[in-house]
Amino acid sequence: MKELNRREFLLNSAKAIGLATMGGLVWSGYLNEAKASPFILRPPAAVPENIFLSKCIKCGICVEACPFDSLKLAKTGDGLPIGTPYFIPREIPCYMCEDIPCVPPCPTGALDLNLVSNKETNKLDINKAQMGIAIVDNKSCVAYWGIQCDVCYRACPILDQAIKLVYQRNERTGKHAFLLPEVDSDICTGCGLCEKACITKTPAIRVLPRDSVLGSVDSSYIKGWDQNDEVRLKDVKVQKELDGGIGDKSAGDYLKNMEFSDDE
Amino acid sequence: MTNKYLYLRRFSQFIILFLYFGANVWGWNILMGNLSSSKLFETIPLADPFALLQILATGTLVSIDLIIGALIIVLFYAIFGGRAFCSWVCPVNLVTDLANWSRRKLNITGDRKLFLSRNLRFYLIGLTLIVSAISGLTAFEYISPISIFTREIIFGIGMGWGVVLSIFLFDLFVVKNGWCGHICPLGAFYSLIGKFSIFKVKYDLNKCTNCMQCKVVCPEKDVLNMVGKNSSFVSDKECTLCGRCIDVCNDKALEFHINNIINYGEKK
Numbered sequence: 308m309k310e311l312n313r314r315e316f317l318l319n320s321a322k323a324i325g326l327a328t329m330g331g332l333v334w335s336g337y338l339n340e341a342k343a344s345p346f347i348l349r350p351p352a353a354v355p356e357n358i359f360l361s362k363c364i365k366c367g368i369c370v371e372a373c374p375f376d377s378l379k380l381a382k383t384g385d386g387l388p389i390g391t392p393y394f395i396p397r398e399i400p401c402y403m404c405e406d407i408p409c410v411p412p413c414p415t416g417a418l419d420l421n422l423v424s425n426k427e428t429n430k431l432d433i434n435k436a437q438m439g440i441a442i443v444d445n446k447s448c449v450a451y452w453g454i455q456c457d458v459c460y461r462a463c464p465i466l467d468q469a470i471k472l473v474y475q476r477n478e479r480t481g482k483h484a485f486l487l488p489e490v491d492s493d494i495c496t497g498c499g500l501c502e503k504a505c506i507t508k509t510p511a512i513r514v515l516p517r518d519s520v521l522g523s524v525d526s527s528y529i530k531g532w533d534q535n536d537e538v539r540l541k542d543v544k545v546q547k548e549l550d551g552g553i554g555d556k557s558a559g560d561y562l563k564n565m566e567f568s569d570d571e
Numbered sequence: 572m573t574n575k576y577l578y579l580r581r582f583s584q585f586i587i588l589f590l591y592f593g594a595n596v597w598g599w600n601i602l603m604g605n606l607s608s609s610k611l612f613e614t615i616p617l618a619d620p621f622a623l624l625q626i627l628a629t630g631t632l633v634s635i636d637l638i639i640g641a642l643i644i645v646l647f648y649a650i651f652g653g654r655a656f657c658s659w660v661c662p663v664n665l666v667t668d669l670a671n672w673s674r675r676k677l678n679i680t681g682d683r684k685l686f687l688s689r690n691l692r693f694y695l696i697g698l699t700l701i702v703s704a705i706s707g708l709t710a711f712e713y714i715s716p717i718s719i720f721t722r723e724i725i726f727g728i729g730m731g732w733g734v735v736l737s738i739f740l741f742d743l744f745v746v747k748n749g750w751c752g753h754i755c756p757l758g759a760f761y762s763l764i765g766k767f768s769i770f771k772v773k774y775d776l777n778k779c780t781n782c783m784q785c786k787v788v789c790p791e792k793d794v795l796n797m798v799g800k801n802s803s804f805v806s807d808k809e810c811t812l813c814g815r816c817i818d819v820c821n822d823k824a825l826e827f828h829i830n831n832i833i834n835y836g837e838k839k
Binding site: 323334338357362364365415 | 710
């Protein structure tokens with residue numbers, strides 16, 4: 308190889324770095340687009356989506372293990388993170404096998420057995436799965452029209468817990484009751500049997516990823532009447548929670564000495 | 572001229588794909604998964620070590636199964652296989668071989684419009700890991716035509732044929748052996764880990780008649796630089812052990828041999 312002088316060396320290095328940066332940026336940009344599809348339902352025991360996307364090696368062993376062919380691998384052109392497993396409840400829901408065949412073979416831990424195991428008995432418990440959450444559209448659910456339909460309630464594998472029927476007087480007729488399906492998000496696994504069973508043209512009850520739908524409350528609000536809820540206060544450091552932070556000063560000092568006491 | 576190794580290679584490539592396919596469609600448990608990660612007889616884990624590196628680069632931990640699987644593969648190619656993954660396992664090889672063959676039949680030569688360094692693929696290994704670290708995703712696994720091709724054969728066909736066709740056209744019209752020899756970081760990775768493997772092609776100057784048929788068919792013809800000069804092992808890390816040079820050699824000047832590692836330096 309020919310000897311490079313310093314100028315050529317610097318120029319070549321700059322070129323290489325420039326090309327690598329360009330390639331890296333385009334590539335990263337593509338990857339960012341590739342993962343930006345939140346409405347995808349993962350197999351049971353999937354770790355949180357952002358970790359799942361880096362852990363899943365796209366081998367499809369979970370797909371092969373699924374006895375109902377619920378799970379599929381995202382193909383090119385599906386508009387989903389390529390090669391990762393997912394299911395579409397309206398086509399084939401998750402039938403919540405008690406032995407959960409799809410989870411143990413996962414080679415990377417993208418599906419984490421601990422998330423579907425009962426810690427006390429050390430046994431598998433598919434009811435702990437959190438694949439998604441069923442959401443009812445009360446405008447297209449015929450139960451809200453006053454027509455008796457409890458198909459989703461009957462289809463639910465955690466009967467009368469994940470979906471409850473709420474009785475309500477039908478003021479229109481004055482003598483009938485609404486039997487309204489209500490989902491308990493603590494119990495619903497997102498298996499999608501309700502969505503599969505729903506009788507409307509487009510299902511009035513649908514499973515969506517929990518992150519896309521469920522809210523969360525920080526420690527500003529605590530159920531004072533519920534001892535369990537106060538646990539959430541345990542590790543809270545008050546100073547950090549206030550805007551701007553008042554450091555070691557007491558709240559009184561803060562009010563006296565800071566901008567609030569200014570006349571301007 | 573025979574086609575012994577060509578047929579053996581095609582058999583190996585197809586049987587692997589067929590076993591994967593059978594695992595998904597008919598529930599066979601001989602070889603489950605795909606080239607990224609598989610289970611042999613439901614017990615022995617196998618994993619793509621380059622995919623494992625990418626996962627680790629994203630900063631996530633993985634299970635011990637995957638690490639064992641990747642180690643088995645690394646050891647196999649480091650000791651025996653060399654870069655044989657590229658020509659005996661990888662299905663993209665079917666496409667690039669077809670492109671190379673078409674290139675010869677259509678007599679497409681010279682007049683290169685695009686110059687790519689053969690070292691590019693080694694730099695791409697580094698870039699893959701950097702992009703994985705930045706994006707938090709296994710960068711190459713999201714675009715790898717190898718994974719896309721195998722997955723879509725095993726799990727159902729999507730738009731992957733477009734990717735495969737692009738590689739074919741790229742190799743046919745733009746750069747000879749462009750994908751495998753210049754771009755693919757997975758092949759580069761196997762070049763590196765297989766550098767000192769014991770199976771090598773051995774060249775015998777005394778039998779050679781300098782017909783140069785071997786250089787015509789070799790996809791990495793730089794590895795045959797000793798032909799016509801001196802007898803030695805083809806020890807360059809780019810040799811994929813495809814055996815095509817052995818097939819076309821009418822003088823038996825090229826044969827597979829086990830390289831004695833202890834005398835590695837002398838024989839070279």
